[in-house]
């Protein structure tokens with residue numbers, strides 16, 4: 431197999447303009463601590479976290495965000511106590527059941543990324559229904575990562591390359607498309623412009639490692655259930671304050687050079 435990566439730089443210049451179809455990804459951390467600090471069970475933090483999800487989705491469109499990817503359950507989260515895992519799965523199910531029709535009406539397409547083979551058949555049916563009901567929506571893409579591991583997603587994409595016996599040169603763009611698991615064939619896997627992590631920790635935790643190659647990172651001490659629309663707006667403002675050089679030099683020369691390549 432010859433799969434040499436074409437090392438041309440990503441054509442990133444158009445995507446860096448303010449409000450131009452941003453992809454924001456969020457590691458929604460801090461639910462457990464938020465609840466425990468109130469003397470409540472950790473699952474109460476996840477329940478409150480769902481309301482923060484609703485606020486973020488409502489706010490996103492007005493902030494120039496076209497794709498929002500939320501880290502809801504990592505493949506490593508199976509190590510949590512059974513009761514917490516069950517509570518989270520119930521929340522995903524009830525959120526998708528409650529929101530699918532509303533999302534479709536509001537032009538929001540839902541895609542649940544990650545492995546499905548370890549989810550319960552009932553949850554898989556709800557996921558498939560939410561995706562089917564919203565499949566025609568094209569204003570906004572809401573991606574929810576459940577049983578997701580970036581390294582596993584990259585391995586699966588590499589396996590698909592092998593399976594296809596790819597002899598031709600493999601570009602970054604082509605590999606990005608291969609990152610979409612079969613239920614999402616044809617759906618874009620855009621680079622992340624802004625990665626937000628709440629809860630005070632400063633790490634990526636195996637989330638969107640390929641897609642975040644040039645993401646701007648914003649870490650906040652705010653616990654996820656306290657994350658308000660204004661916090662999302664401030665993070666997007668912070669993105670726009672930053673100069674994204676994609677390895678080039680400061681100023682318009684860098685953008686022109688990237689566009690010319």
Ligand code: FPP
Pocket residue numbers: 458459460461462463464476477479480483500501502503504507518521522525574629654
């Ligand atoms: C991390 O906080 C959060 C999670 C593992 C679950 C995130 C889930 C939600 C926000 C609710 C459901 C989401 C959707 C999309 C309906 P943590 O529990 O690790 O917090 P801690 O670090 O304080 O323990």
